[in-house]
Amino acid sequence: MATSLQKLLIEANALMEPQAFQDYCPNGLQVEGRAEVRRLVSGVTASQALIDAAVDSGADAILVHHGFFWRGEDPCLRGMKRRRLASLLANDISLIAYHLPLDAHPTLGNNAQLAERLGIVVEGGLDDSVRPVGNVGRLPAPMSAVEFAAHVARELGREPLLEEVGGGMISRIAWCTGAAQSYIDRAAALGVDAYLSGEVSEPTIHSAREQGVHYIAAGHHATERYGVQALASVLAETLGVEHRFIDIDNPA
Structure with a gap:
């Protein structure tokens, strides 16, 4: 089965209520990909390793706790940031992130x-x-x-x-x-x-x-491995899409 990216965002925002928080980053859709979502990948951080694994698994959208565009960081898209964004855009994958709302x-x-x-x-x-x-x-x-x-x-x-x-x-x-x-x-x-x-x-x-x-x-x-899994599992069950959690281990 599949759902639209718009329906996925409506459901996620209804659960997370991002408008209630003053956060250090934008919550919700950070990078727009294809309009239809069949497979959702979740992970803790939108690292290059997670993006690459999501591409390999055929993901249409990635849901994370730590996304992009943090307050006070250099806004220029170069180096590591350019490569991450380029991977998402080249594969038409959406990036959705919830920080404080998911805490x-x-x-x-x-x-x-x-x-x-x-x-x-x-x-x-x-x-x-x-x-x-x-x-x-x-x-x-x-x-x-x-x-x-x-x-x-x-x-x-x-x-x-x-x-x-x-x-x-x-x-x-x-x-x-x-x-x-x-x-x-x-x-x-x-x-x-x-x-x-x-x-x-x-x-x-x-x-x-x-x-x-x-x-x-x-x-x-x-x-912080468990909130994003719980949210993605509820979204997948509600909307009838596939979900896979990918754990890119980090010792920190």
Whole structure:
């Protein structure tokens, strides 16, 4: 079966509500390809490797979390950026991207999907906004920091960085996927036992130690593989198109 690119975008935008966010990049259609979509490829980042794999798989459209045209970057299309865009245009493939909307969605988003994978019960957001980016929740049963880090490693398929602070158990936890390490202070103010994000910075460790919060950096890519798969799967089922997730691994 097939659908039109327009119908795909209408459905995706209805789910993601990009108009509700002030983001660092355009959300929705970033590069327009052919008008009909039979095969949708999803991936985390619109890298050359993902584009090449999508071309090989006969994709009509690519759906990602990290697309193009970030605020503050050089707008000139040359070098790596030119090659990526040239590949899309030469093969008439659309590029669709959702950044903050895909982080914040309450069921399909990166944070919601990571919680489901790790078995965390969501209790609320990291802030009191209508669409919070980041959540607070509770483990089904208390775990030591070492036990929880091992659980994360099993579920995500990679060893996380753990900064264990004291010997306390983890019951309440906050998390935000990707480059959200700076939210640790917000998490600590909520009285959680641990905070998990994708990346770590030098100040993050000091914040964790001084505020008594266990910290887990589980990988930017590793924590953001699941939202885009969930969104693409719903779109494919709703619109009757094929879907394939292609994981271009990234150790960061």
